[in-house]
Amino acid sequence: MEYQELLDLIDKLDQSSLAYVDFKQADSHVVLSKDVPQAVQPPIHSDGPVFVEQPEDVNTVANQSGPRVEEGDLTSEDEAIVAPMIGVVYLQESPDAKPYVQVGDYVNQGDVVCIIEAMKLMNEIHSPVSGIVTDVLVSNESVVEYNQPLIRVK
Numbered sequence: 001m002e003y004q005e006l007l008d009l010i011d012k013l014d015q016s017s018l019a020y021v022d023f024k025q026a027d028s029h030v031v032l033s034k035d036v037p038q039a040v041q042p043p044i045h046s047d048g049p050v051f052v053e054q055p056e057d058v059n060t061v062a063n064q065s066g067p068r069v070e071e072g073d074l075t076s077e078d079e080a081i082v083a084p085m086i087g088v089v090y091l092q093e094s095p096d097a098k099p100y101v102q103v104g105d106y107v108n109q110g111d112v113v114c115i116i117e118a119m120k121l122m123n124e125i126h127s128p129v130s131g132i133v134t135d136v137l138v139s140n141e142s143v144v145e146y147n148q149p150l151i152r153v154k
Contacts, residue, residue, distance in 0.1 A: 006030065029120065033086060033143055079129050080137075080149035087118035089150060091140040099140075101151060105133045113151055116144065129153055 013021055013032050023030045083089070091114050092099045101113045107127045114125045135152040138144055 078134060078152050078154050081113055081127055081151040081153060083116060083144040083146060083148045083150055085116055085118050086146050087116040087144060089138050089142055089144045090115040101133045103133055103136060107131065107133060107153060
């Protein structure tokens, strides 16, 4: 896929009611998404193109999917480790490996707490702080947005 074709695809997604596009063609695989409530998250693995319509009332769908933790919901003692990019989060190194962190674990500043896959690149996410993990706010293999809280540390 050429760079201009990618830009055109991004523009079309932005102007449409679609919330997510997973496009595979020959050597190319592109995943684009808008901010989507967890209840309408697209499937992570598919054999063909996936298109997810953005709901008309996003707040209704978001409220049905359970509480979504935002940065403002953290207590003064908690700090969120947030997603530095849009992608698919992996909480463990491989399907049969134990999770990087679990509630109650102590993490040191710089420890790997998860991986975010973006554009076929695996990006290690390191803890910016030391402390005890009080909550894991995302599920394994879910799509995460830029600046979305992933893990809470006290």
